[in-house]
Amino acid sequence: MLSFTFHAAAHTTLFYAGANGKVNDQGVCIVPSPKYGNAPVLDLDSEDMRCRNSDFSTKDIERCPVEAGGNLTVVWRHIHNSVKVKVMSYSHNGPCIIMMAPLESNGKGDAWFKIYEEGYDSSIKKWCTNKVIDNDGYLDVKIPENIPSGEYLVRTELFALPQPGTGLNSQQYPNCVVVSVAGGKGSSLPELYPIPGIYKFGDPGVMFDRGKDPTTYPFPGPPLFTDSPAAALRNCHAHTYLTHLTINGTKLEELRCTLPLWDNENYPVLDPSSDDLRCKTSDMQSTKTETCWVPAGSKVTLHMTESGGESRFISPSHRGPILTYMAPLESNGEGNVWFKIYEDGYDGDSDVWAVDKIVKAKGYWDVTIPSDIAPGDYLLRGEVIALHEADRVYGADDSAGAQYYPGCARIHVTGTGTAKPPGVPIPGAYKPNDPGIHYNLWDGLKTYTIPGPPVYIPGASGGSVAANAAAASLKLKLKLKLKLKLKPRLVP
Numbered sequence: 322m323l324s325f326t327f328h329a330a331a332h333t334t335l336f337y338a339g340a341n342g343k344v345n346d347q348g349v350c351i352v353p354s355p356k357y358g359n360a361p362v363l364d365l366d367s368e369d370m371r372c373r374n375s376d377f378s379t380k381d382i383e384r385c386p387v388e389a390g391g392n393l394t395v396v397w398r399h400i401h402n403s404v405k406v407k408v409m410s411y412s413h414n415g416p417c418i419i420m421m422a423p424l425e426s427n428g429k430g431d432a433w434f435k436i437y438e439e440g441y442d443s444s445i446k447k448w449c450t451n452k453v454i455d456n457d458g459y460l461d462v463k464i465p466e467n468i469p470s471g472e473y474l475v476r477t478e479l480f481a482l483p484q485p486g487t488g489l490n491s492q493q494y495p496n497c498v499v500v501s502v503a504g505g506k507g508s509s510l511p512e513l514y515p516i517p518g519i520y521k522f523g524d525p526g527v528m529f530d531r532g533k534d535p536t537t538y539p540f541p542g543p544p545l546f547t548d549s550p551a552a553a554l555r556n557c558h559a560h561t562y563l564t565h566l567t568i569n570g571t572k573l574e575e576l577r578c579t580l581p582l583w584d585n586e587n588y589p590v591l592d593p594s595s596d597d598l599r600c601k602t603s604d605m606q607s608t609k610t611e612t613c614w615v616p617a618g619s620k621v622t623l624h625m626t627e628s629g630g631e632s633r634f635i636s637p638s639h640r641g642p643i644l645t646y647m648a649p650l651e652s653n654g655e656g657n658v659w660f661k662i663y664e665d666g667y668d669g670d671s672d673v674w675a676v677d678k679i680v681k682a683k684g685y686w687d688v689t690i691p692s693d694i695a696p697g698d699y700l701l702r703g704e705v706i707a708l709h710e711a712d713r714v715y716g717a718d719d720s721a722g723a724q725y726y727p728g729c730a731r732i733h734v735t736g737t738g739t740a741k742p743p744g745v746p747i748p749g750a751y752k753p754n755d756p757g758i759h760y761n762l763w764d765g766l767k768t769y770t771i772p773g774p775p776v777y778i779p780g781a782s783g784g785s786v787a788a789n790a791a792a793a794s795l796k797l798k799l800k801l802k803l804k805l806k807l808k809p810r811l812v813p
Contacts, residue, residue: 331410333458334359334373335477335496337396340387342461344394350385352377352474352497359399361481361492365527370517371428372476372497379424379474384501390466393500395477397458408458409450414531415480415491416440416540417449419462423510424472424499431513433476434546437462441535448535450479465546470505474498476516482531491527493520512637514543524628525587539588544636560587560627561635561684562601563703563728567622568615575629578613578730580605587627589707589724593715593758598748599654600702600729606653610731617736618692623703625684625728634684635676639707639724640762642666642771643675645688648744650698650731659702659750660742660777663688666757669767676705693738693779701730702747706772712761715753723758742777750774 335351337344354373368375387393397408419437426432439449453460462475474497481492519542520527526541539560562582566573580602590597599605615621623645626632645663652658663686665675679686686703705726715722750773751758757772 331399331413332359332361332492333397333399333409333413333479333494335395335498336398336458337394338385338498339394340385341392342394344396345383345385350383350498350500352379352382352499354496359494361494363490363492365490365493365520365522366517368517370493370495370520372474373495374497377427379427379499382499384472384499387464387500387502389464389468389470389502389505392461392463393475393498394459394461395498396460397453397479397494408454409479409481409494411451411454413450413479413481413492414448415450415482416526416538417453417460418478418480418540418542420476420478420516420542421464421468422474422476422513424474426474428474428476428497428516431515433514433516433519433543434511435543436465436546438540438545440538440540443536448482450481453479464500464502465507466505467507468502468505468510469507470503472499472501475500480527482529484531489528490522491529511546512543519543521628521630521632537588544638560589560724561625561639561705561726562587563623563730564626564629564684565624566613566701566730567624567685568613569619572622572624573613578611578732580610580729580731581607582728587726589726591715591722591724593723593725593751593753594748596748598725598727598751600700601725601727602729612650612698612731612733615690615732615734617690617694617696617734617738620687620689621701621732622685622687623701623728625679625703625705625726631683634680634682635705635707635726637677637680638709639705640674640676641706641708641711641723642757642769643679643686644704644706644771644773645686646702646704646747646773647690647694647742648700648702649741650700652700654700654702654729654747656744657746658744659747660744661774662691662777664771664773664776666771667769669769676707679705690732690734691738691740691742691777691779692736693740694734694736695739695741696734696736698731698733701732703728703730706758708760708762711759712763714759722753723760740779745774 338350339345352372357373362369417439420433420435422428422432476497479494483489524541525539581604646659648658667674707724711723713721755772756770
């Protein structure tokens with residue numbers, strides 16, 4: 322168990338709960354936390370992370386009635402009738418997160434979905450915890466309409482982020498309210514997640530240094546569920562980054578041979594004209610990055626995750642294509658140097674996107690290094706393009722446009738090839754209005770044009786992208802012709 326020392330002792334716990342601004346007497350409908358009182362949970366892997374109580378029964382706890390679409394009202398206090406610190410210390414800056422679970426689960430296993438999150442409000446320059454303190458400890462949270470009626474645990478959580486420069490974890494203040502939801506319009510629950518399990522020590526959202534720009538705070542945990550599918554996806558914070566390479570069946574250590582990323586390593590690039598689109602790196606010419614050796618013609622497996630290790634790949638809502646490029650390392654990724662070696666987009670017949678496949682494969686996908694390319698050092702660039710915001714062109718508003726998740730590794734290709742495939746510039750390969758970039762997931766379209774150049778085919782370097790495209794077209798025609806030639810004839 323990890324333990325930390327914090328300077329402030331003005332903690333908090335949930336005292337009151339009710340509906341639509343009216344609360345019950347102290348403790349009514351609330352799961353007790355006798356082990357902790359108002360102290361935080363520090364061990365993110367503890368069973369106490371569920372409700373600040375790992376072993377509780379709700380049999381004798383009153384159910385607070387609340388309407389689907391109505392507000393649950395909760396109130397925090399430091400201690401009963403405290404005058405000096407009524408809610409919690411004002412120095413305890415951080416987000417507020419609310420989750421729900423079917424009561425029959427008792428919160429165990431994959432049971433939880435997120436219904437509310439609020440971080441830093443730049444308009445008034447305050448964190449959610451400070452706003453709760455200013456509001457006398459009160460917070461109203463809307464219960465989603467499109468969930469089934471029934472009994473639920475509602476888990477309220479305040480975060481106290483660590484002091485700048487300490488490198489510590491946040492303090493967690495979870496509590497649970499038992500509610501009976503009436504008038505639900507849904508027939509099934511959204512995707513569910515485990516607590517403990519949604520946070521890990523080192524996650525950017527639980528180790529966020531308050532000395533950084535608070536507007537860049539990445540919410541931890543699962544994506545936010547809302548009643549509108551499109552709105553739910555637009556509030557999703559589950560991103561991804563390049564974590565591992567596997568070369569000829571050998572999985573390398575995490576981040577080995579990958580270029581260093583931004584501090585918020587799983588955040589997307591939004592501007593398709595930004596130099597960050599190349600590799601989203603903080604140091605393109607890093608002297609600390611190892612170069613991994615790969616034989617020409619061999620298989621390399623790329624692995625992207627949300628937060629490292631074997632965490633999930635990305636939110637399933639982030640549907641879109643997956644692409645892989647290469648460029649000579651000496652180019653530093655600048656100029657017409659990037660050639661595509663892999664792409665997968667959308668199958669309209671089965672309604673399956675490349676991202677759907679890789680979600681199922683837990684973030685892994687295979688590419689083949691072209692067998693004929695000249696030996697030498699290269700950049701290997703994996704990329705996910707998420708289209709859940711792409712119904713609006715980049716720049717239309719703060720969240721509009723496709724989201725790009727590139728990641729680069731350094732490899733040394735061995736072999737006897739001589740080909741130097743033609744390339745395109747990145748940025749420059751994509752434009753905001755390209756059909757594969759400005760695309761509406763919600764229109765029920767059954768076709769999709771993968772952005773960027775055609776995939777390079779060994780033996781078709783040809784000196785131009787156009788020649789490579791022609792070779793790809795010829796190969797497809799020959800394949801179709803052969804298929805027709807070999808089609809068996811029906812004998813009467």
